[in-house]
Amino acid sequence: MLIVADENIPLLDSFFSDFGDIRRVSGRELSPDQVRDADVLLVRSVTQVNRGLLEGSRVRFVGTTTIGTDHVDQFWLESQGIHFCAAPGCNANSVVEYVLAVASLHASRRGLSNWARQSVGIVGAGNVGGLLAQRLERLGFTVVLCDPPRQQAQFDGLDEPSATEFSSLEQALECDLVTLHTPLTREGEHRTYHLLGAQELATLRPDQLLINSGRGEVINNADLLARLQQPDAPTVVLDVWENEPNIDPQLLQQVWLGTPHIAGYSLEGKVHGTETIYRALSRFLGLPVRKQAGQYLPQPPLSKLAFTSNAGDDAIQQALHNCYDPRRDDARLRLSMAGDEQQRAQAFDRLRKEYPVRRECSSLKIQLKGSSKSMGEQFRSLGFKVNI
Ligand SMILES: NC(=O)c1ccc[n+]([C@@H]2O[C@H](COP(=O)([O-])OP(=O)(O)OC[C@H]3O[C@@H](n4cnc5c(N)ncnc54)[C@H](O)[C@@H]3O)[C@@H](O)[C@H]2O)c1
Numbered sequence: 251m252l253i254v255a256d257e258n259i260p261l262l263d264s265f266f267s268d269f270g271d272i273r274r275v276s277g278r279e280l281s282p283d284q285v286r287d288a289d290v291l292l293v294r295s296v297t298q299v300n301r302g303l304l305e306g307s308r309v310r311f312v313g314t315t316t317i318g319t320d321h322v323d324q325f326w327l328e329s330q331g332i333h334f335c336a337a338p339g340c341n342a343n344s345v346v347e348y349v350l351a352v353a354s355l356h357a358s359r360r361g362l363s364n365w366a367r368q369s370v371g372i373v374g375a376g377n378v379g380g381l382l383a384q385r386l387e388r389l390g391f392t393v394v395l396c397d398p399p400r401q402q403a404q405f406d407g408l409d410e411p412s413a414t415e416f417s418s419l420e421q422a423l424e425c426d427l428v429t430l431h432t433p434l435t436r437e438g439e440h441r442t443y444h445l446l447g448a449q450e451l452a453t454l455r456p457d458q459l460l461i462n463s464g465r466g467e468v469i470n471n472a473d474l475l476a477r478l479q480q481p482d483a484p485t486v487v488l489d490v491w492e493n494e495p496n497i498d499p500q501l502l503q504q505v506w507l508g509t510p511h512i513a514g515y516s517l518e519g520k521v522h523g524t525e526t527i528y529r530a531l532s533r534f535l536g537l538p539v540r541k542q543a544g545q546y547l548p549q550p551p552l553s554k555l556a557f558t559s560n561a562g563d564d565a566i567q568q569a570l571h572n573c574y575d576p577r578r579d580d581a582r583l584r585l586s587m588a589g590d591e592q593q594r595a596q597a598f599d600r601l602r603k604e605y606p607v608r609r610e611c612s613s614l615k616i617q618l619k620g621s622s623k624s625m626g627e628q629f630r631s632l633g634f635k636v637n638i
């Protein structure tokens with residue numbers, strides 16, 4: 251069996267070499283010729299999987315080690331009897347930690363003594379948005395959820411009632427922090443392509459923070475640039491951009507933090523993506539599942555943090571920054587944006603390919619001496635292991 255796989259999928263050999271030969275390819279540049287004789291195709295979000303790529307090939311199974319599926323023409327695959335599998339939720343925790351780290355930095359920047367005294371509008375309350383809502387609520391934030399498809403499904407009795415009532419997009423856009431977690435969809439009543447355009451962006455105030463770590467095309471980037479050039483612009487953080495990897499350098503200059511589509515790039519998130527597709531392929535082939543992500547996660551470089559009884563209320567934020575500080579990714583992206591358009595696009599992809607190992611909060615033990623029980627609970631709710 252021949253498996254054609256994006257070279258940026260981690261642990262390809264560890265998970266897949268028992269199935270057959272692996273041909274590593276550049277996902278961004280994959281051509282029909284490279285995949286024609288393959289049985290299995292494993293991709294990331296940068297490969298457009300459609301008739302143009304696969305017509306006439308031998309491929310019977312396509313797996314994407316990502317949450318997003320907007321790069322895959324699932325309708326065409328189904329019409330050809332090609333099995334498709336994605337990795338829902340695989341890096342949801344990583345994206346949640348990205349958003350929390352950004353929110354924490356923003357609170358420090360604004361001199362807020364209690365970051366949880368803010369409201370957060372979450373647009374898209376699925377695996378990422380739902381987990382983020384849970385974490386924020388445990389930390390004491392006020393959460394406003396906007397998810398019209400789920401709201402409709404609940405109304406029709408097709409979805410479980412949620413603990414938090416759903417609100418409109420307008421209500422979510424009034425919150426102190428607004429964060430986007432919808433898929434990219436271009437059709438249908440609830441399509442998200444350019445969900446935020448000039449009209450919606452005009453309603454945002456200068457004291458608000460807007461974060462997009464869903465898909466770039468959910469915000470009209472030209473309208474966003476125009477809005478950011480106005481004196482009363484909100485603060486904006488972008489992990490995802492229209493036209494990746496050819497992102498608009500002017501827009502990067504105007505945002506507070508800009509990162510190269512790495513919100514989901516914790517080691518845990520990436521390895522879970524590979525594991526999910528390994529499991530799906532094993533099922534597809536009728537073979538037993540023998541491997542799991544846990545056996546491939548190395549010891550983290552930092553394993554323990556100790557807070558004394560003098561630790562303040564910002565201990566959680568300090569621990570979060572020890573795990574992940576988005577300012578480093580922002581600095582790397584800005585430094586790499588020299589040269590012409592082609593060089594900038596290559597630099598964007600290189601930053602993603604050579605992304606340093608980033609570990610999640612769950613890799614860190616927190617030692618609390620003489621701290622309150624509630625502080626311990628808050629650490630636990632973020633996934634840290636806690637010793638009191
Ligand atoms: N930046 C990154 O590294 C990164 C990592 C993971 C996922 N993502 C993106 O985040 C998206 C969301 O991930 P997820 O795991 O939560 O997906 P999910 O499918 O579990 O949830 C998406 C939610 O968005 C809702 N939604 C759809 N259209 C909407 C609309 N018009 N308005 C409001 N809500 C709407 C859906 O009903 C659903 O509940 C993915 O599709 C992917 O594109 C980005």
Ligand SMILES: O=C(O)[C@H](O)[C@H](O)COP(=O)(O)O
Pocket residue numbers: 258294295296315316317318319341511514515
């Ligand atoms: O949808 C996802 O899971 C994320 O956007 C994913 O982390 C993107 O990473 P890529 O596949 O582009 O390497």
